[in-house]
Every structure is written in structure tokens, then in C-alpha cells.
Amino acid sequence: xxxxxxxxxxxxxxxxxxxxxxxxxxxxxxxxxxxxxxxxxxxxxxxxxxxxxxxxxxxxxxxxxxxxxxxxxxxxxxxxxxxxxxxxxxxxxxxxxxxxxxxxxxxxxxxxxxxxxxxxxxxxxxxxxxxxxxxxxxxxxxxxxxxxxxxxxxxxxxxxxxxxxxxxxxxxxxxxxxxxxxxxxxxxxxxxxxxxxxxxxxxxxxxxxxxxxxxxxxxxxxxxxxxxxxxxxxxxxxxxxxx
Amino acid sequence: xxxxxxxxxxxxxxxxxxxxxxxxxxxxxxxxxxxxxxxxxxxxxxxxxxxxxxxxxxxxxxxxxxxxxxxxxxxxxxxxxxxxxxxxxxxxxxxxxxxxxxxxxxxxxxxxxxxxxxxxxxxxxxxxxxxxxxxxxxxxxxxxxxxxxxxxxxxxxxxxxxxxxxxxxxxxxxxxxxxxxxxxxxxxxxxxxxxxxxxxxxxxxxxxxxxxxxxxxxxxxxxxxxxxxxxxxxxxxxxxxxxxxxxxxxxxxxxxxxxxxxxxxxxxxxxxxxxxxxxxxxxxxxxxxxxxxxxxxxxxxxxxxxxxxxxxxxxxxxxxxxxxxxx
Numbered sequence: 001x002x003x004x005x006x007x008x009x010x011x012x013x014x015x016x017x018x019x020x021x022x023x024x025x026x027x028x029x030x031x032x033x034x035x036x037x038x039x040x041x042x043x044x045x046x047x048x049x050x051x052x053x054x055x056x057x058x059x060x061x062x063x064x065x066x067x068x069x070x071x072x073x074x075x076x077x078x079x080x081x082x083x084x085x086x087x088x089x090x091x092x093x094x095x096x097x098x099x100x101x102x103x104x105x106x107x108x109x110x111x112x113x114x115x116x117x118x119x120x121x122x123x124x125x126x127x128x129x130x131x132x133x134x135x136x137x138x139x140x141x142x143x144x145x146x147x148x149x150x151x152x153x154x155x156x157x158x159x160x161x162x163x164x165x166x167x168x169x170x171x172x173x174x175x176x177x178x179x180x181x182x183x184x185x186x187x188x189x190x191x192x193x194x195x196x197x198x199x200x201x202x203x204x205x206x207x208x209x210x211x212x213x214x215x216x217x218x219x220x221x222x223x224x225x226x227x228x229x230x231x232x233x234x235x236x237x238x239x240x241x242x243x
Numbered sequence: 244x245x246x247x248x249x250x251x252x253x254x255x256x257x258x259x260x261x262x263x264x265x266x267x268x269x270x271x272x273x274x275x276x277x278x279x280x281x282x283x284x285x286x287x288x289x290x291x292x293x294x295x296x297x298x299x300x301x302x303x304x305x306x307x308x309x310x311x312x313x314x315x316x317x318x319x320x321x322x323x324x325x326x327x328x329x330x331x332x333x334x335x336x337x338x339x340x341x342x343x344x345x346x347x348x349x350x351x352x353x354x355x356x357x358x359x360x361x362x363x364x365x366x367x368x369x370x371x372x373x374x375x376x377x378x379x380x381x382x383x384x385x386x387x388x389x390x391x392x393x394x395x396x397x398x399x400x401x402x403x404x405x406x407x408x409x410x411x412x413x414x415x416x417x418x419x420x421x422x423x424x425x426x427x428x429x430x431x432x433x434x435x436x437x438x439x440x441x442x443x444x445x446x447x448x449x450x451x452x453x454x455x456x457x458x459x460x461x462x463x464x465x466x467x468x469x470x471x472x473x474x475x476x477x478x479x480x481x482x483x484x485x486x487x488x489x490x491x492x493x494x495x496x497x498x499x500x501x502x503x504x505x506x507x508x509x510x511x512x513x514x515x516x517x518x519x520x521x522x523x524x525x526x527x528x529x530x531x532x533x534x535x536x537x538x539x540x541x542x543x544x545x546x547x548x549x550x551x552x553x554x555x556x557x558x559x560x561x562x563x564x565x566x567x568x569x570x
Contacts, residue, residue, distance in 0.1 A: 061471055078471065085468040089486040089563040098482060099472030127565040145473060 014039045014074060014149055014181030015060060021068035022055055029055045031205035032069070039148075042175060042182040044192040047202035048237060053185045056202075057153050060183065074181075077149040078142035082157055084134035086126040086141075093122040096141045112140040115177065116170060132163035136170070143178050152184040156191065168194050172217075189233050194220055199229075201236040209236045351533050356540060359533035368522070373541065376507060376519040379435070380545075383442025384503050390443070391450030391499065398451070399458025399488070400480070412451050420445050420502065421509050428513060438510035445506035449498035457491020458484060490564070493557055500549035504542060 015037035022030040029052040037043050047053050058064040059071050061079045086095050096109040113119055116136040126134060135155060142150055156164045168191065175182070186192060192199045199211045211232065215225055333353050339345050340352030347355075363369040394412070397404030424441060431437040461484055469483045511520020519538045526534030 063467060063471065079468075081464070081468065083464070085464055087465060087469075087483060087486070088565075089489070089561075090482065094482070098469060098478065099474040125563050127563065141472060 014041065015183070016072040017056075017060070017069070018071075019069040020056075020059065020066045020071060022052070022059065022064070023067050028205055030059075030066070033206050035200065035207055037149075037181045037183060039181055040175075040179050042184065042195060042197045044196040044199045045183060045185045045202060046189065046192050046199055046233065046237065047187065049187060051202050052205055053187075053202055054153055057151050057183065057185050060149070061151050074148035076145065076147045077151065078145055078147040079151045079153065080135075080138050080142045080155045082154045084126070084131075084138045086129075086134055086137055088126050090126075091122065092118065092124050092126070092129070092137055095126065095137060096144050098141065099145055109140070109144055112144045113137070115143075115174060116140045132159055132167065135159060135167065139170070139174070143174060143180075146178065147180055150178075150180050150182045152182065154185055154187070157186070157188075164191070171195060189230055189237070192233065193226060193229060199233060201233065203236075203238075348530065348532050351536060356533055356536045360537045360540070363522075363534065363537060369537070372518050372522050375517045376511065379438050379510065379518065380442060380503055380507050383439045383506060384446050384499065385443075386439065387443030387446030387503065388450055388496075388499060391447035391495070392454060394447075395451040395454030395495075396458070398455045400484070405455075408451065409455065412448060412455075415444075416448050416452060420506060424509055424513070433514040437513065438507075441510045442503045442506035445502035446499040449502060450492075450495040453491050453495030453498065454488065457488035457495075460491065461487040489560055493553055493560070496556070497550070497553045500553065501546060504546055504549070508542060 015035065017033060017035040020030050020033045021028065033056065035043075035056075045053050045056065055064070057079075059066055060073050061077065062073070063079075086092075087098070090098075092113065093106065093109055096113060097105045100108065110119065110122060113122060116139055118133060118136055118140065121129070121133065126137070129137065135158075139155070156167050159167065171184075172195070184191075184195065193213065193215075196213045199213060201208045201210075211229060213220075213229065215223065215229075219225055336345075336350065337353050340347070340350065340355075351359075360369065394404075394408045398408045398412075399405075420441070423444060424437075427437045427441055431440060465483055465487065466479065469479050474482070508520060511518045512524060519541055523535050523538035526532065526538065
């Protein structure tokens with residue numbers, strides 16, 4: 001495992017992944033994968049289970065190193081995991097300020113908690129939160145450091161359908177306030193259409209296809225264009241005709 | 244689909260709908276087949292025919308009649324909480340001793356033990372003995388816990404610390420505390436040093452082992468998460484590793500306190516002319532069973548105090564833990 005980390009001046013885009021290879025033993029999970037994400041772009045990474053989505057995300061987060069190729073990401077980045085991963089022994093506020101320093105840390109955390117609709121819950125213990133609330137705290141924890149890149153690893157997969165829709169609204173609202181590039185990993189086609197600027201479909205260790213989504217909010221709910229996009233995405237996933 | 248569900252519930256009779264959850268139980272809904280059973284049987288006896296389907300009905304916990312007696316019992320908890328068994332044993336013991344079933348030289352009545360304790364205190368024997376024992380235990384604990392905690396933290400956090408301490412402590416752990424005593428006497432003589440070191444040996448080893456295991460057992464996903472938020476090593480240690488290792492630390496503390504009392508007992512049988520152990524040995528020599536019991540009772544009270552101390556610590560430090568509270 002080569003572990004060369006260099007800090008470079010930014011090029012024009014948020015994320016640049018060039019011909020990245022990642023192997024686990026004999027299994028090649030990422031095979032010459034290329035991907036770039038522009039500043040403030042929200043890219044949805046779609047793919048079936050076990051296709052290497054999370055592996056790619058861990059490479060971008062710096063939690064893992066590639067076996068070949070090159071990964072360039074902003075130094076200021078945050079990650080939202082599938083499970084909330086809150087520290088059970090810290091109250092909500094201290095969970096959000098985990099990586100923050102400075103005298104205004106608490107105030108900044110309060111502000112972000114208010115943005116995710118949790119003002120007044122600063123003193124709660126994680127065990128007192130519902131699944132949706134806990135995931136909103138972990139979203140606040142990611143956003144509080146004003147990152148240039150936010151990586152979300154199936155963040156809403158464990159939530160119920162209604163809470164998930166609320167979280168989509170929340171993500172849209174937060175995007176207008178926080179100017180960060182986002183990569184959201186999911187296997188939910190409807191979630192992809194609801195949120196994405198661009199949907200990329202992964203298969204065989206590479207980015208198979210890429211779809212720009214420039215629909216209005218209403219058209220994302222229901223429109224002919226939406227259904228066409230949905231059909232194309234399902235086709236790319238190899239599920240055509242089954243839905 | 245809704246139609247078929249309707250039919251199904253219609254056939255086996257839906258009960259929940261009509262139940263007013265605040266009302267006292269209506270016997271007609273409860274006394275269905277096994278509905279009143281305190282231990283509901285598994286539900287897998289449902290047959291296709293629908294004749295033997297078992298039902299469970301849940302009602303508010305205190306929907307039954309609230310008599311003044313049941314309210315009082317609720318207040319006091321079932322009779323005495325954790326002290327139920329000890330109190331029962333003491334009462335039985337007292338009764339047996341008074342009835343003359345157990346001879347005074349074997350097991351004097353609890354009240355007579357208390358009387359002996361008061362007598363010994365008034366003679367000015369018990370006070371100094373207790374003080375010197377507590378001093379030994381305190382000193383031994385301080386040394387043992389300090390060494391155990393420092394080594395445990397270094398061993399847990401650093402790979403080199405593990406290589407340095409772990410092998411030695413694992414070997415020491417297999418040596419029984421009491422078997423070290425003769426060697427310690429040879430090395431350190433029969434004075435205070437041996438006693439204190441024996442106690443600290445008893446306290447240090449379990450503290451190291453539990454702390455090491457606790458730090459190594461911290462959830463890797465939380466450490467990974469903390470790293471991605473940009474928290475530095477200091478934050479990682481103080482906000483993730485230390486609190487996560489706290490439950491294990493408290494288990495270690497419990498063992499340390501218990502073993503230090505064990506070490507105290509063993510150490511005080513050697514060349515003691517003061518201390519609780521001396522009091523017991525003296526009582527044995529002159530067949531003062533009362534005096535032996537006084538020593539034993541004080542040892543057990545020390546153990547009880549130590550346990551309550553750790554429990555109090557747990558209540559304060561582990562408030563965050565969603566733990567099982569037995570009903």
C-alpha cells in the first residue's frame with residue numbers, strides 16, 4: 001500500500017480521481033476508475049451492493065489508500081457514515097464540536113444544530129435521540145467545519161421512508177447555505193433523482209455511465225423526464241423491465 | 244389486499260381496537276385461553292385451522308387495583324432491595340444463636356458480635372487496629388493503582404507499551420497472590436514494606452489487565468469517525484478513548500479493591516502486632532470467636548463500601564450508557 005500524501009494547490013475542481021486501482025487480495029474492486037466532481041456539485045454514486053461504492057468513498061475520505069492511480073481531494077472534507085457513529089458518552093453539542101477548536105466552537109455548533117432542526121436538543125444524550133435525529137446530528141457534525149467536500153455513505157439507508165424524505169429536503173436546504181461539493185453513495189434510484197446534479201452509475205469497478213440531472217424540484221417529484229431518467233438508471237443498473 | 248386482512252382479523256377477533264388503555268382490565272378480554280398466564284407461551288402454536296391461535300393482550304402495568312399496600316411496596320421496592328438476602332441471613336442467624344442451636348464458640352449471635360466490637364472499641368484496641376489496616380490498604384492501593392493505570396494506559400495506547408508490559412503482567416497474573424507472600428518475606432522482610440507491596444501487587448495486576456483490554460476494545464468505527472472530523476490525537480484520547488475505556492476501568496477498579504482487601508488479610512497474618520489481621524489471629528489464639536467475627540465483619544464491610552463506591556462512580560460516570568435495568 002503506497003501511502004504518499006501530498007498537499008497541493010487546488011486545481012479547478014473539487015475532486016479528481018484518475019485511474020485509481022484498489023485490490024483486496026485477488027479481487028479487483030476499483031479498476032482504473034476516473035471521476036471528477038466540480039465545486040459545489042452534488043454527485044450521486046449509484047450502484048448495486050458490493051460494487052465498490054464504499055471503497056471509493058473511503059479512498060476519497062483518506063481512510064484508505066489506492067493501489068494505483070491518483071486521488072486528489074480538498075484537505076477540508078467531512079464524512080457522514082451510514083450509522084450515525086455518535087459518541088454515546090458525549091451530549092449532542094460535544095459530539096458536534098469533536099473536531100472544532102476555538103472560542104466560538106460551541107456557538108458554531110449551536111448554529112448548525114439549528115440548521116438541521118435540532119436547536120434545544122444540545123444537551124440530549126445520543127441514546128435519547130431517534131434514528132432520524134441522530135443522523136441529523138452526524139450531518140451537523142460534518143457541516144460544522146465548513147468542509148469543501150462532504151462524503152455521504154448511504155446516510156439515509158437505515159431511516160424510514162418518511163424520515164428519509166424529510167432528510168432530502170434538509171440536504172437541499174443545507175446545500176444552498178453551505179457551498180461544498182458532495183458525493184452521496186446510495187442504492188436508491190429515487191433518492192438519486194431527488195437530490196442529484198449528476199448521477200453516476202458504478203459497475204465492474206468503474207464509472208459506467210453519467211447522467212446530468214437538470215430538473216426542477218417539481219419535475220423531480222413527477223414528470224415524464226423523471227420517469228425516463230429513472231428507466232435509464234434502472235437499465236444501467238441491469239434492472240430494466242423489472243420495475 | 245385490505246379485504247383479505249379484514250377477513251383474517253375478523254375471524255380471529257381483533258381485540259386491541261376496543262381496549263381503553265386507561266381503564267382497569269375487563270375480564271372478558273383477558274381471560275381468553277391463556278391470556279392471564281404470567282408467562283405467555285410462545286406464539287408458534289398457531290395452527291392453520293385457526294382454532295388454537297394463542298393471543299397476547301397487553302394492558303397498562305398498574306391497571307390492576309392500586310391498594311395502599313401495593314403503593315407502599317412500590318415505594319420501598321421489593322422488600323429491601325439488594326439487602327434482602329443479607330438481612331434474612333442475619334435474622335435467621337440471630338434466632339438460631341438465641342435458641343441455642345449454634346454454640347457460642349462456633350458462631351456467636353450478630354448482636355453479641357456488635358457488642359464485642361463496641362467493647363473492643365472502648366478498650367481502645369479496635370480503633371488503632373482499623374487505622375493501621377486502612378493505612379496499609381490505602382498505601383498499597385495507591386501504589387498498585389498508579390502502576391496499573393500508567394502501565395495500562397501506555398500498553399493500551401502504544402504498541403511499544405504493549406510489548407513492554409503485556410508479557411510480564413500476563414505472567415504475573417497467573418501467579419496466585421498468596422503464593423508470592425513467602426518470596427516477598429524473603430525479599431522485603433517481615434515489616435510494612437512486604438504488606439504494602441503485596442496489596443499493591445493484588446491491586447495493580449487486575450487494573451492493568453482490564454484497562455488494557457478496555458482501551459484495545461474501543462470501537463474502531465468511532466476512532467475512524469473522530470479522525471475524519473479533524474480531531475487531533477489529544478482530542479481522540481480525551482474524548483473517545485478515555486470515556487470508551489471507562490467501563491472497563493471501573494471493572495478493573497472493582498477487582499483491584501477486592502484483591503487489595505485479600506492482600507491485606509494475607510499480609511496481616513505475618514508478624515503483625517497491630518491491625519485487623521492481628522486482631523483475628525489473637526482472637527483465634529484465645530478462642531475469642533467474637534473477636535474473630537468482629538475482624539471478619541469489618542473486612543466484609545470494607546468490601547461492601549468499596550463496591551458501593553464503585554457503583555456510585557458508575558452512576559455518575561456512565562450516565563450515558565443505555566444499560567439493562569432488571570425489572
